Amino acid sequence: MDVRVDHVRKEFDRFPALHDVSLDIHSGELIALLGPSGSGKTTLLRLIAGLERPTAGKIFFGDEDASEKSVQERNIGFVFQHYALFRHMTILENVSFGLKVRPRSSRPAAGEIRKRAMELLDLVQLSGLEKRYPNQLSGGQRQRVALARALAIEPRVLLLDEPFGALDAQVRRDLRKWLREIHDRTGHTTVFVTHDQEEALELADRLCVMSQGRIEQVGSPDSVYDTPTSPFVFGFIGESSELPVNVDKGDIWLGDRPIGISSPEASGAARLFFRPHDIELVDNGAGLAGVVATSRRVGGTRRVELDIGGAGHRVEIDLPFDHPAGERTQIAFRPKRWTLFPPA
């Protein structure tokens, strides 16, 4: 099911949470709404679900205008960060709930409901736990129950609000892989909200990066990571350093020194962004020269903070872990891949 968000605005007590947001979600894709807290990502998800009503704009499910439909009529599956399992019901009763509350005309027979619920518990690998209560399960198991419960109503769209936010790191990683597998098997159009860029990059077909109630960039993980279209996205996705530079006749200068890279089409003041691993060391010639301020081992590389020039600029670069650089060592480098943005 395609979902189209068309110029949607949302205000809470006149405080704008979303400004004129438009987004096309393709049928069968797994898309991540990614942003810091307060970016409006959860609000957008709840608007799609029908748990909130847009102040202006429309939401389409396929060709059908869903804006005025209640959450029940939209037939969506929603998974909450804190599971929201019904604590007085067993796991089986939780999963069957959505089928049991259907009007008699469309409700499957009791045996059929039970069979479907058991199949779903099997899908989420919780067979044998159907008689337990939610408080007898671990966090990861609870979230899997919540997913099974949402899938039971055969939703047109699956919406997940920070589904792994309350879980510890190891469980998160396992569930991430597992969710991807479930998605590939069931093919539901899935939207999930996260503030964890690693999670979004690993799991999603496409990312929708949000900030301050607006969409900053939409694209595949590769395109968002490799060609960020705004300083915010460059800084939010992956690691980055920023330097205020000047472009003169295509050459890029930091203060009164050329840094050995050029950008023919730009001129004047600009902000230079690059990632710590996208650099090359230079022995002679133009480059950014700095003094090592701190140096620490991160996995297979050495992450070094450099003080550049005298103006107090500090950048991060990655060196091979066996690089001999110690504190106060002089190092010169050039960004290999970088982007210029206009000054703020």
Add this chain to the structure above:
Amino acid sequence: MAADLTRRRWVAPTNEPFWVRALLVLIGVVFMALFLVMPLVAVFSEAFRQGFEGFVKALQQPDAQSAIRLTLLVAAIAVPLNVIFGIAASWAIAKFEFKGKAFLITLIDLPFSVSPVISGLVYVLLFGSGSILGPWLKANGVEILFAVPGIVLATIFVTFPFVARELIPLMQDQGSGDEEAALSLGASGWQTFFRVTLPNIKWGLLYGVLLCNARAMGEFGAVAVVSGKIRGQTTTMPLQVEMFYNEYQGTAAFALASLLALLALVTLVLKTALEWRFGDELAATGRGH
């Protein structure tokens, strides 16, 4: 000095010496015995002074019988109404944002902070013959004051915080996540209420009902002002106890009083049983991480 320190046995910082603990326990026990247990024992011993037969006979008096019936009737009206009010108010406070919420919460507490006599007087001022409504009520033959409706109204006023007070923190703590989940799964509003909300609050609700009922049956001050104390018609159990006592019918007074005391004890036992059995849910620790 250093040697002293090493020789002294380690004591938990919050642990008090034996005599302090003993003293505190003793004060507690003596106080309870003096002010709670002794009066309770006195009530029952006075009630059975003329033996079990005397006790039964005292309760079989028409006045005692009608007082018991009236008390049960008043509680049977006041408690369900306050349950509905309590659920509605706590639902509104816990699940919606609106202006004047803090004021509403304060208002719900009003009956706790106002003397019951004043609560009764309010109704006299509102419905009495000297009030604005009084003449109209009289002309239309509606009896409120010095009749059962007045007693019911005063009882509702005095007891309406109990259920709401119990439910507001519970529902606030639970938030609306469960309800949103139920709605997203296709449940209607009523299905959500009966299948999700009510089971989530049932123990807190039961607890509030117990307290509300105990107070509804035991209320004296507010009811005394509005009842007019018409023998056999508008005397509830607490009022009848006082009347018997003033008429030197000691056994009858204490027999009736012992019923009220028994109600209190039963309430207490049920309350403790609930706390023991469902302590976690009553403490409203929420979604159980």
